[in-house]
Amino acid sequence: MKPSGTILSVKNVTKRFGGLVAVSNMSFDVAQHEMVGVIGPNGSGKTTMINMISGAHKPSDGRIALRGRLISDQQPQNIARAGIGRTFQLVRLLPDLTVLENVMAGAVYGHRRRWGRDAEDFAHDVLERVGMDAMSDAPISSLTYIDQKRVELARTLAGEPEVLLLDEWLAGLNPTELETGIELIHALRDEGRTVVLVEHVMDAIRSLCDRCVVMSSGAKIAEGTPEEVLSDKEVVRAYLGDDDA
Amino acid sequence: MKRANWQELIWVVIIVALAAFWPMMVNGYWLGIGVDMMMYIALATSWVLFSGPTHYISLASAAFFGVGGFIVGTGMSDYDASFWSMLALSALVGGVLAALIGLATLRLSGVYFVIFTLGLAEMIRNLVSWVQNNFLGSRGLYVLTDFTDTHLYWMLLATAAAVYVLGWIISRSRLGFALRIIGGDETVARHVGINTAMAKVILFTTTGIFGAIVGAIIAPRWSYIEPNQVFSPQLSFFVVIMALLGGSGRLWGPVVGVIPFLLIWNWVDANFPHQSILVLGLAFLVIVYFLPHGFVGRIEQLRAHLRSRS
Numbered sequence: 075m076k077p078s079g080t081i082l083s084v085k086n087v088t089k090r091f092g093g094l095v096a097v098s099n100m101s102f103d104v105a106q107h108e109m110v111g112v113i114g115p116n117g118s119g120k121t122t123m124i125n126m127i128s129g130a131h132k133p134s135d136g137r138i139a140l141r142g143r144l145i146s147d148q149q150p151q152n153i154a155r156a157g158i159g160r161t162f163q164l165v166r167l168l169p170d171l172t173v174l175e176n177v178m179a180g181a182v183y184g185h186r187r188r189w190g191r192d193a194e195d196f197a198h199d200v201l202e203r204v205g206m207d208a209m210s211d212a213p214i215s216s217l218t219y220i221d222q223k224r225v226e227l228a229r230t231l232a233g234e235p236e237v238l239l240l241d242e243w244l245a246g247l248n249p250t251e252l253e254t255g256i257e258l259i260h261a262l263r264d265e266g267r268t269v270v271l272v273e274h275v276m277d278a279i280r281s282l283c284d285r286c287v288v289m290s291s292g293a294k295i296a297e298g299t300p301e302e303v304l305s306d307k308e309v310v311r312a313y314l315g316d317d318d319a
Numbered sequence: 320m321k322r323a324n325w326q327e328l329i330w331v332v333i334i335v336a337l338a339a340f341w342p343m344m345v346n347g348y349w350l351g352i353g354v355d356m357m358m359y360i361a362l363a364t365s366w367v368l369f370s371g372p373t374h375y376i377s378l379a380s381a382a383f384f385g386v387g388g389f390i391v392g393t394g395m396s397d398y399d400a401s402f403w404s405m406l407a408l409s410a411l412v413g414g415v416l417a418a419l420i421g422l423a424t425l426r427l428s429g430v431y432f433v434i435f436t437l438g439l440a441e442m443i444r445n446l447v448s449w450v451q452n453n454f455l456g457s458r459g460l461y462v463l464t465d466f467t468d469t470h471l472y473w474m475l476l477a478t479a480a481a482v483y484v485l486g487w488i489i490s491r492s493r494l495g496f497a498l499r500i501i502g503g504d505e506t507v508a509r510h511v512g513i514n515t516a517m518a519k520v521i522l523f524t525t526t527g528i529f530g531a532i533v534g535a536i537i538a539p540r541w542s543y544i545e546p547n548q549v550f551s552p553q554l555s556f557f558v559v560i561m562a563l564l565g566g567s568g569r570l571w572g573p574v575v576g577v578i579p580f581l582l583i584w585n586w587v588d589a590n591f592p593h594q595s596i597l598v599l600g601l602a603f604l605v606i607v608y609f610l611p612h613g614f615v616g617r618i619e620q621l622r623a624h625l626r627s628r629s
């Protein structure tokens with residue numbers, strides 16, 4: 075599907091933690107059906123940017139809008155209901171709930187407010203899509219790392235978000251798992267989902283992203299197609315200056 | 320807290336029906352113990368409604384309980400009000416007080432919430448005492464009714480049953496599921512669209528309402544009420560210990576915690592009157608070292624064990 079009309083817009087957003095400026099005057103737009111990569115060295119403010127979109131943190135300055143409606147003054151639960159779903163850099167599952175219940179949690183309070191049988195059936199469908207339905211009664215403690223990541227993704231998808239935020243979803247996977255993971259995100263792309271993804275895996279960025287926003291020390295230093303930004307001098311310098319590149 | 324099933328509700332009906340005959344079967348001493356048990360079952364079950372799924376330990380029980388007792392005392396003693404109208408007023412004031420405490424403590428977590436609720440309950444106790452001493456003249460209040468212990472027992476049984484049924488309904492609702500998610504990870508709860516503040520305040524409010532109702536019902540038993548007695552912090556600790564001893568993971572946990580605790584407490588109190596506080600400490604140790612999930616945890620473990628063998 076081809077990207078069309080802006081759905082998410084970030085304008086002049088800044089976040090300060092005390093004296094530290096974690097994100098500085100960031101602006102970018104995300105079009106419907108577009109997959110936008112947010113890349114940059116560790117500590118450059120990517121997670122903080124995601125946290126501000128999802129409402130976990132309030133911007134110190136600037137505005138974030140979904141379909142033209144201001145969301146940056148809203149609580150996370152309202153932003154979730156408005157149609158933004160996310161995963162966390164460090165997976166967050168509910169350990170006392172089963173796999174199925176974890177995914178239902180995403181379906182019950184979203185804008186569709188599914189409940190009872192409907193919520194269960196839908197959770198099964200979503201688990202099937204991420205390849206985890208066979209584990210639906212399993213306790214969380216029995217899952218491998220990639221399975222935990224898949225369940226968290228399923229929970230987010232169960233909320234039927236219009237915009238999906240993935241914070242280093244591929245990080246920490248072994249080579250085989252990585253392949254499965256990239257396939258899964260490709261499938262999301264083929265469904266025409268709107269996704270903002272923070273990523274370090276260069277192959278994934280090249281094959282998945284329509285466009286990339288590059289951050290360094292909290293600020294945007296480049297924006298364009300993956301080829302453009304990855305050959306940009308300043309981007310190369312930002313990455314080479316960082317041990318993690 | 321797990322979602323409760325229909326079977327559980329049928330058991331409740333049977334047990335409540337049987338428990339209703341207790342006053343006809345025993346003498347005054349055991350009836351008195353029955354009243355105590357019903358009182359603590361109602362209090363601990365309503366405590367579990369909120370603290371079970373959220374893991375927020377509240378030490379404010381005495382505040383709600385005291386409000387109920389004090390309103391019935393003041394109303395009947397000084398304003399000639401009827402018991403029933405004061406009971407209704409208690410429920411209202413207990414609910415409003417709990418909602419206010421809930422709103423004030425939403426941002427606190429863990430140990431801060433515990434300390435805040437304890438401090439607040441103590442503050443209310445001192446405030447009421449002070450007002451009583453300086454403005455209302457007398458220090459005590461007389462509550463004279465025709466209620467016998469049997470009547471109080473039945474009223475408390477009805478209250479405990481109502482708390483249970485309410486908890487059963489909540490555990491099967493969106494709200495109950497939301498509380499389990501909040502108990503697991505509040506950040507996740509907010510990001511899946513749950514209004515966590517609202518859910519917590521609603522549940523804490525029901526705890527406050529029932530605490531005040533129980534305080535109001537028990538007031539006639541004492542005839543003479545003074546603030547230090549109805550707002551006693553010991554009650555808050557009792558409620559927490561009995562609930563944890565039984566296990567806060569299930570709605571019926573408090574029932575299996577209250578009964579053995581009170582039996583042991585009464586026995587120690589009768590035989591070694593100066594050592595009773597020791598029981599409190601021992602109960603704490605037993606919970607921490609042997610029963611982290613209360614009797615409920617042990618019972619479920621045993622059940623799972625038996626199922627896997629058969």
Ligand SMILES: Nc1ncnc2c1ncn2[C@@H]1O[C@H](COP(=O)(O)OP(=O)(O)O)[C@@H](O)[C@H]1O
Pocket residue numbers: 091094095096114115116117118119120121122123
């Ligand atoms: N809650 C917070 N409080 C204080 N500082 C924070 C907080 N979150 C992030 N930071 C700081 O903001 C900067 C950017 O962090 P982060 O957004 O996690 O970077 P990235 O995701 O790009 O690795 C870091 O210096 C980090 O220490």
Ligand SMILES: [Mg+2]
Pocket residue numbers: 120121122163
């Ligand atoms: Mg990060």
